[in-house]
Amino acid sequence: MATMGSLIGLVNRIQQACTVLGDHGGGAGGSLWEALPSVAVVGGQSSGKSSVLESIVGRDFLPRGSGIVTRRPLVLQLHKTEGGQEYAEFLHAPRKRFSDFAAVRKEIADETDRMTGKSKAISNVPIHLSIYSPHVVNLTLIDLPGLTKVAVEGQPESIVQDIENMVRTYVDKPNSIILAISPANQDIATSDAIKLAKEVDPTGERTFGVVTKLDLMDKGTNAIDVLEGRSYRLQHPWVGIVNRSQADINKNVDMLAARRKEQEYFQSSPDYGHLAHKMGAEYLAKLLSQHLEAVIKAKIPSIISMINKTVDEIEAELDRLGRPIGGDAGVRITILT
Numbered sequence: 001m002a003t004m005g006s007l008i009g010l011v012n013r014i015q016q017a018c019t020v021l022g023d024h025g026g027g028a029g030g031s032l033w034e035a036l037p038s039v040a041v042v043g044g045q046s047s048g049k050s051s052v053l054e055s056i057v058g059r060d061f062l063p064r065g066s067g068i069v070t071r072r073p074l075v076l077q078l079h080k081t082e083g084g085q086e087y088a089e090f091l092h093a094p095r096k097r098f099s100d101f102a103a104v105r106k107e108i109a110d111e112t113d114r115m116t117g118k119s120k121a122i123s124n125v126p127i128h129l130s131i132y133s134p135h136v137v138n139l140t141l142i143d144l145p146g147l148t149k150v151a152v153e154g155q156p157e158s159i160v161q162d163i164e165n166m167v168r169t170y171v172d173k174p175n176s177i178i179l180a181i182s183p184a185n186q187d188i189a190t191s192d193a194i195k196l197a198k199e200v201d202p203t204g205e206r207t208f209g210v211v212t213k214l215d216l217m218d219k220g221t222n223a224i225d226v227l228e229g230r231s232y233r234l235q236h237p238w239v240g241i242v243n244r245s246q247a248d249i250n251k252n253v254d255m256l257a258a259r260r261k262e263q264e265y266f267q268s269s270p271d272y273g274h275l276a277h278k279m280g281a282e283y284l285a286k287l288l289s290q291h292l293e294a295v296i297k298a299k300i301p302s303i304i305s306m307i308n309k310t311v312d313e314i315e316a317e318l319d320r321l322g323r324p325i326g327g328d329a330g331v332r333i334t335i336l337t
C-alpha cells in the first residue's frame with residue numbers, strides 16, 4: 001500500500017505528465033491538472049513570499065530584485081530524502097542535476113526570459129522545479145507572481161489585472177489550498193492576499209494565513225490578534241514567520257541557521273512565547289504537508305475518475321484517427337477498497 005508521503009509524489013508525477021502534454025491549468029477549467037490538489041502561494045509584492053519559500057526549502061534559490069520578479073508560476077515539488085546530497089531538477093531539463101542553488105536561481109530567471117522574452121511580461125506556463133533534500137518535507141507549492149497595484153516602467157498597464165487573473169485561476173479551483181502571505185507591518189484588512197482569499201474562500205476552509213516580518217513591527221505593538229484568529233478568522237491556524245534580515249541575506253547566512261534563529265526569536269519573545277511551538281517556517285511546512293496529504297487522500301476517487309475520463313477521451317481520439325494495428329485498449333484505473 002502506498003504511504004502518505006508517496007501520495008504527494010504520485011500527484012507530482014501526474015502533474016508533470018499533464019504539463020508535458022500541454023495541460024498546466026490556468027485554462028477554462030475541467031482539466032486533470034486543475035483537479036489535482038495543490039498549495040497556491042499568494043502575496044503582495046514585498047510581503048516576504050520568497051523568503052518564506054526559501055526558509056521552507058532551507059536554501060537560497062529564488063531570483064530577487066525590485067518589481068515583479070516571479071513572472072511565471074513556479075511549481076515547486078519538495079521530496080524528503082534520507083541523507084545524501086541535496087539537488088534540484090527542472091522538468092524542462094530532465095537529465096541535468098543542479099547541486100549549486102545559485103545556478104537554480106539563474107535557471108529560473110533564464111527560463112522565465114525564454115518564455116516572456118527580456119520584457120517584464122508574465123506567462124501562465126509554469127516552471128516545474130523538484131528539490132530533493134533531507135531538510136524538507138514532502139510538499140508541493142505553486143509560487144505565483146506577487147499581487148501589485150501599479151505597473152512599473154516597461155510593463156503594460158494591464159499587468160496589474162493580468163497578475164490578479166492568473167492568481168485567481170489557481171485559487172478559484174475547489175481543490176486549491178491557499179497560502180496567503182501578509183506582512184505584519186501592514187493592516188491585515190488591507191492585505192492583498194487576504195482580500196483575494198476572502199473572495200474565493202469566504203469560509204476560510206481552504207486558506208492558511210501567514211504573517212511575516214513580525215520582528216519589524218513598531219515597538220510596543222504585536223500581531224497577537226491576527227495570530228490568534230481574532231482580527232480575521234480562518235478554519236486553520238495562522239502561522240507567524242520571522243524572515244532573514246537584509247543583512248543576513250547579504251552575508252549569506254545559512255538558511256538552516258536562520259531557521260534556528262527564528263525559533264529562538266519566538267521562544268524568547270514575551271509576546272509570542274506561548275505560541276512558539278506553532279510558529280516558524282519549519283512548523284508551517286509540516287502543517288501544509290499533512291493537510292495536503294489529507295486533501296489528496298479525500299480526493300483520490302475524483303482524481304481517478306478524472307484520469308479515467310482523460311483516458312477515455314484519448315482513446316476516442318485514437319479511434320477517430322484510426323488505431324495502429326495491434327493497438328491496445330487503454331488502461332483504466334480502479335479503486336480497491
